[in-house]
Every structure is written in structure tokens, then in C-alpha cells.
Amino acid sequence: MSAGTSSDAPAPAGPPAPAGPPAPTGHRNPAAPTATAARAARPRRRLPGPATLVRLVLLTVGIVVAVLPFAWMLRTAIGPPQTALALESNPIPSRVQFDSFDQAWHAGDLGPALLTGVGVSLAILALQLATAVPAAYAFACLRFRGRTALFAVVLATLLVPAQVTAVPNYVTISALGFADTRVGLVLPFMTHAGMIFMLRQYMSTIPGSVLDAARMDGLGTWRTLRSIIVPLAAPAIASVSVFSFLLSYNEYLWPLLVARSPGIATPPLALARLMTDSSSVIPDFAELAAAALIISLPSLAVFVVAQRRLAAGITGTGAGA
Amino acid sequence: MSGVGGRVGWRVGALLAPAFVGLGVFVIGPALVSAFIAGTDKTLTGPHFGWVGAANARTAFSDADLGGAVRNTLVYCLITVIPAVAIGLALALAAERVAHGRALVRFALFLPVSANIVAMAVVFAYMFDSSPDGFANTVVGLFGVAPVDWLGDTSTALPVVALVGGWRLTSFVFIVYLAGLTAIPRSVYEAADVDGIRGFARLRHITLPLLAPTTIFLGVFVTILTLQTFETVAVLTKGGPLDSSTTIIYYIYEVGFTGSFRIGYASMIALLLLVVIVALGAGGALLGRRIRRAREAAA
Numbered sequence: 001m002s003a004g005t006s007s008d009a010p011a012p013a014g015p016p017a018p019a020g021p022p023a024p025t026g027h028r029n030p031a032a033p034t035a036t037a038a039r040a041a042r043p044r045r046r047l048p049g050p051a052t053l054v055r056l057v058l059l060t061v062g063i064v065v066a067v068l069p070f071a072w073m074l075r076t077a078i079g080p081p082q083t084a085l086a087l088e089s090n091p092i093p094s095r096v097q098f099d100s101f102d103q104a105w106h107a108g109d110l111g112p113a114l115l116t117g118v119g120v121s122l123a124i125l126a127l128q129l130a131t132a133v134p135a136a137y138a139f140a141c142l143r144f145r146g147r148t149a150l151f152a153v154v155l156a157t158l159l160v161p162a163q164v165t166a167v168p169n170y171v172t173i174s175a176l177g178f179a180d181t182r183v184g185l186v187l188p189f190m191t192h193a194g195m196i197f198m199l200r201q202y203m204s205t206i207p208g209s210v211l212d213a214a215r216m217d218g219l220g221t222w223r224t225l226r227s228i229i230v231p232l233a234a235p236a237i238a239s240v241s242v243f244s245f246l247l248s249y250n251e252y253l254w255p256l257l258v259a260r261s262p263g264i265a266t267p268p269l270a271l272a273r274l275m276t277d278s279s280s281v282i283p284d285f286a287e288l289a290a291a292a293l294i295i296s297l298p299s300l301a302v303f304v305v306a307q308r309r310l311a312a313g314i315t316g317t318g319a320g321a
Numbered sequence: 322m323s324g325v326g327g328r329v330g331w332r333v334g335a336l337l338a339p340a341f342v343g344l345g346v347f348v349i350g351p352a353l354v355s356a357f358i359a360g361t362d363k364t365l366t367g368p369h370f371g372w373v374g375a376a377n378a379r380t381a382f383s384d385a386d387l388g389g390a391v392r393n394t395l396v397y398c399l400i401t402v403i404p405a406v407a408i409g410l411a412l413a414l415a416a417e418r419v420a421h422g423r424a425l426v427r428f429a430l431f432l433p434v435s436a437n438i439v440a441m442a443v444v445f446a447y448m449f450d451s452s453p454d455g456f457a458n459t460v461v462g463l464f465g466v467a468p469v470d471w472l473g474d475t476s477t478a479l480p481v482v483a484l485v486g487g488w489r490l491t492s493f494v495f496i497v498y499l500a501g502l503t504a505i506p507r508s509v510y511e512a513a514d515v516d517g518i519r520g521f522a523r524l525r526h527i528t529l530p531l532l533a534p535t536t537i538f539l540g541v542f543v544t545i546l547t548l549q550t551f552e553t554v555a556v557l558t559k560g561g562p563l564d565s566s567t568t569i570i571y572y573i574y575e576v577g578f579t580g581s582f583r584i585g586y587a588s589m590i591a592l593l594l595l596v597v598i599v600a601l602g603a604g605g606a607l608l609g610r611r612i613r614r615a616r617e618a619a620a
Contacts, residue, residue: 051520054415055414055415055418055419056415058411058412058415059412059415059416059419059426062408062412062415062429062430063425063426063429063430065488066429066430066432066433066488066492067429067432069433069436069441069444069445069448069488070432070436072444072447072448072456073440073444076444076447087450087452087454087455088454127343130339131339131340131342131343132340134335134336134337134339134340135336135337135339135340135341137336138333138336138337142332142333142336144330144333150337150341153344153349154340154344157344157348157349157352159545159595159598159599159602160348160352160595161549161570161591161594161595161598162549163549163551163570163573163574163591163594164351164352164355164588164591164592164594164595165347165348165351165352165355166577167351167355167358167365167577167584167587167588167591168350168351168354168355168358169347169351170365171354172346172347172351187347188347189347190343190347191339191340191342191343191344191347193344193348196340221332221336225336246435249437250437250438250439252438252439252551252552252555253551253552253574256555257578267437268437268438268439268440268552271439271440271443272439272443272555272556275443275446275556285447285450288443288447289443289444289447291443292437292440292441292443292444293440295437295439295440296436296437296440299435299436299437300435300436302435303431303432303435307427307428307431
């Protein structure tokens, strides 16, 4: 974890206390011992210095660039119909209307797509939790022969790109008769090594005394998992759940291969098809933007509700390498 | 507990079994099968296929289209990864000490990561429309530049696709660096302050060295992610015009899942890509460990 690497951080600077007397280093403050006092007295950030200005400009530009595509999506969706022949590039739409949402909803069959997308993502999440939580518990809290080797196998699967497994998985799913079904969209994602890894990292921090106490109270492996480990690991479980949902909901390659009939298209697939269909005629960008906005809503909602969880989840993956 | 066989054994087995069934059937098994198919001339539709040995590998090394895809992927990596890491770091350094509006800054800069990449690709396609009244053409028009057919021109298609990828990656880099910065203890900065190390000197001699493990992780992880770029290409350009934006992964998709569905050859290319990815991952892990060792030795 990034926090772990920084535990050896104070080394170069050393503890502050003995570093006081050697005055020669303090070029700027001749009176070294009073330096901290002077610093405390000087109110910071009264006048923005050049560094602060650079920082503000950088952040402002960064935020504008980050938000611009979302703003442009919204602006286009609520504006008048737009084709390549009559495009509006002024920030304020000439008139506001919501017809595009209605058109997009029907043209792209977005209702069923949203249901499929959310349903498939939730089913994947349920399966991943059911497989990853027990495995993480075993790796974090139980001792058994081959633990290190098995855990290395789990981690190694993280390196395999989806495109390597796509072909055999397609064959497997077809052989099971799940090609072009929602089950086929779910099954290959039933477990996720990253989730096992992140949960194990978190569960490893649960003190051994807690496990010992559980054993003394006569709790078996299952009861310990259910009534001790899962409640204690709830924050980590929440983080990986948010992460899992966003990944599944935004997945594009696998649905593109498996969901051949339009009836079970996931939202990104429905949107991509709407775009391809409309390029044969003259595309209406207002309609496409409205569709993009509609299919973004579930992931945006999850993001808004669970922003902190998402950040924790991402930095959790930053952990191992 | 520390029991090795018997009673604990079957419990461990029961706990691990569901996960290993999933990984075995859908990741490990397919990876092995893929390695086998890579030695055959199998197509997705034809029932018969034969062993061709290393022929697919030989084809790959003399395949001009694959060469082009490799070149495009390298260019794509170069122009997304380096700017994304640099800008993400700069933004994280700038955002770290924001006193007011902290939540707003984070919300806005986290947004691209959570975005649906296909939805965003559609929006970018529209912003970079070839019409003189498109968003990008209006912006460059302010500087007197003639309208550009962004996605239809062999010289601009790949950079525009890279821009979408870089836009999203920067946000990811920002989040990871921000966490790395928060993990640096206050006491380090206080000690530096006492020693008169401030501003740029502090950034160069204290902050950046302490962030080195994060930087290595990001460099490797982001490069691996970027090597697998698919969605943006598929939605924005479908590899065109004239294959000018075909990346390796998109080429694998084209070979294996369109046209004559040559999944034997597609598997071979995927396998070669896997070798590169594993080498990158191992190299990154080794470098990270060396730095950690050096630091422990210094401490």
C-alpha cells in the first residue's frame, strides 16, 4: 500500500528534535531556534505568491478540461437537433428542448439496455463477492500449505489481458449454450483476482487477537467469517463493490462478442450501435449526446454517492506493485 | 489455525474452491488453451483445424499490418502515458494544499475515471466533428487554423483517440498521486522547513523521491492499461482511416472476430502481447523492490 512504502519515509530528513542546532543550513533565517516561532507568526497565504498563482491556474485549467466533455454532452443533449450540416458550437444552445432524450430512448432501446446493464453488473458483483470474500479470508487469516504459491497464482491472473481469454471463453460460453444470453454476459466475470487481492490486504490488518478471541468463544471458520470478518472488512467490501460495478457496467469488449442480438445489448453496446446506425444517415448529435447522458447516469450516480470508496479502491490497487 | 492437513484442509479447500473454479475456468484455463490455439490455424467458424507450430509467430513477425499496429500502439503509449503522468502529478501537487473547495476540485478531477468510456468517445467524436462549426474546429479557428477532418485524416486520427485515452488516464494518475502525497507524513515537511528546504528544492529533493515507488507503479500499470486500448478505437475510428489508428488489441479483434475469424493467428498475437505485458510487470516489480531495498539500506 502506498502508506506502507512511506513508513520508511522520515529517514532522509530525520527526527526534527536533534536537527535544531546546526545553524549553517538555515540560510534564510539567521536565528535558527526562533524559526518555527517566526513561521507561526507570519500569516500564510495573505498575498498569493507566484507559486500559488501557478497552482490556481493549473487547477482551473485541469477542472475545465476534466468537466468540459460532460458539460458539452449536457449542452448538446438539451439543445436543438444537430447534424453535420447544421452544427452549433456556441456554448449557449439557441433553444432548450428535451425531445432528444425521448428520441434516444426509443431509437436506442435504452430502457431494456439499462435494465440489462444494471442487472448484469449486480449479478457479477454478487458472484464476485461470493467467490472473493471466502478466498480472501482464507489467504489472510488461515495458515495452510501452499498458501503463498496459490496466492501467487491468483495475482498472476491479473496480468492476463481480456483479449487472451476472450476466444476460449467465447468457445466455453457457446458450448454451455449461453452465447447471446445474459448468463453469458455474467459468467466469465464470476471471480476477480483484483478483488481477492484487495480484500486480503485489508483482512490482513485485522489483529490476530480478534481471531483468537473468536476461536475461544467457540466460533468455527464459517461463523468467524460471517460474524467477525465480514463486518470488520465492510469498508473494503464497499470499496471493491463500487469498483466492480463501474468496471462491469462499462465493459465493452465481452458484450460486443457475446450479445449479438439487440435485445440483450448492454448500455455501451446500445450506444455504440445507435452511433453506427445513425452514421448511415445523417447523425443527430443531440440524440447521441442524450443517449450518452442517459447511459452515463447509473455510473455517475454510483460515483457521486461513493466517490471516497472509489478513490480508496483505486489506491488499493496501487498497493501491491 | 496452524493445522496443516485434515480438518483445516477441507475448510480451506471449501473457502478457496469457488474462486479457483472461476479463475480456472475463465482465466487460467483459457490462457493455456489460447497458448495451444496459437499454434493452430483454427478459425472461429470452421470445425477443422490443424497444428501449424510456429508458423503463426513467423507470420506475425512479417505481417506489415501488425507492424503498423505495433507502431501505432507505441506512438499511442508515448503520447498518452507521459503527458498523463506529468499532468496528473502536477495537478495532484497543486490540489494537495487547496484549502477551499477541496471537495469540488476532487470531484471534478475524479470525474473522467468514472465516466463511461463509450459515452465519452461518442461525445469526443462529436466535439471533433469535421464540420467547420464543430467544437474543435471552432477552437482552432480562433487561431486562424483551417477546419481539420480530425477523425478522417491519417495524421490526426490517432492523436485524437489518444487525447480521449489521456484525458481519462490523467484523472486516474491524479487519484493515485494524491493518495501518495497524503501518505507523506507532515513531520518530513516540517523537518525540511527547519533546514530551510522549501519550494522547488523541497519538491525536487524530498517530495519527488518519496513518490518514486508511486511513479514506478503508475508508469508500469498505466502503460499496461494503455497497451490494451480498445473501446476508444472501436467507437471513434474503427482503426481507420487506412489503418492509421489500429492498435494491437484492435488488430487482434479484427483478425479474430471479423473477416475470416482467424482465431489461431489472433491468439498468437495476443500471446506475444502477453509476453510483453508480463515482462513489463516483472520489470516494474523488480525496480520497485530495488528502490525499497536501497531506501531501507539508507535508513
